[in-house]
Amino acid sequence: MDDFSSSGVTGPPDDAVCQLVYSYLVHHCYKETAKALEASAGLSKISNNTESAEDQEAEGTTGNELGDIELRAPIYKHVLDGNVEQAIDLTNRMAEGLLSSRPDVYFELLSLQFAKLIREKNVLGAIKFAQEEFSSCDSMSSSDKETYLEKLQDLMSLIAYEEPAASPAGEFLTEEYRQRVADTLNGALLAFNKRPSQASLERVLQHTTLTTDRLAGSGICPRFNLRDFLNS
Structure with a gap:
């Protein structure tokens, strides 16, 4: 995991929280909300006063x-x-x-196009698309190829069902799957441009969960659960 000592989140606690939220909004493309937070919290001033150019570049801000x-x-x-x-x-x-x-990312995008053809009940088009496009698996490493060939098999099984959305592979047709692919591509775009592929707030949550899990394993404290924390 990333070391937060160089995450670029500095300043008083309130400022640090604002920067964490701001970086999350920017990461996930919530532009208008990010602009509103930037203006209301004076983040430009905070950033200029507390971060070096190297810190800002490391954090993607x-x-x-x-x-x-x-x-x-x-x-x-x-x-x-x-x-x-x-x-x-x-x-x-x-x-x-x-x-x-990144053939893995390209595969995810192709799977969405295949799923779209299935939703449109264009079975012949889906078969032709699969034959022409899923050759991208050939450029994957052996371990990745095995994983995605299994996924491709699940994807192709949609053709066999009269109601594919109700099939075991129906997740490929859901909004949640499109969201996951969008997040994957977004992270790949950020990494391609030398920016963190994961938002700092998400890394903080991962560190918190990992730390409390280890402490809980020693009987020092209960395990961290975000839902319970938000409801407390």
Whole structure:
């Protein structure tokens, strides 16, 4: 896991919390909310006073992060809306070479397009698409190829069902699956541009959970549960 000593989150506790929330909003392309928080909390002033240029670059908050959203947000939305061809086209223009270097991400996008054809009951189109496009598995490593061949088998099983959404592989047709693919591509885009692929707030939560799990294992404290914490 990443070391938070160089995460770029500094300053008084309230400022640090604002920066954590702000980086989360920027990471997930909530531009208007991020702008509102930036203005109300004076984050530009906080950042300028408390972070070095190196810290800002490491955290991906170098002052042009809102402009970065302008590039990522349309791709993110296209994936959520199931417009895979547009998402791929914009990705290739914004980050040339990303999808060829990340066949796993490309596979996820192709799986969404296949699922879209299934939802439209275009079975012949789905079969033709699979035959033409899923050759990207060939460029994967042996371990990745095995994983994605299993996933491809599950995906192809949708063809056999009259009601594919109710099948064991029905998750490929859900909004939740599109959300996961959108998050995966978004993280890949950030990493491609030398930014953290995971929001600092999410890393803080992971560290907190891991730490309390270890302490709980020693009987020092109960395990951390986010839902219980929010309801407390």
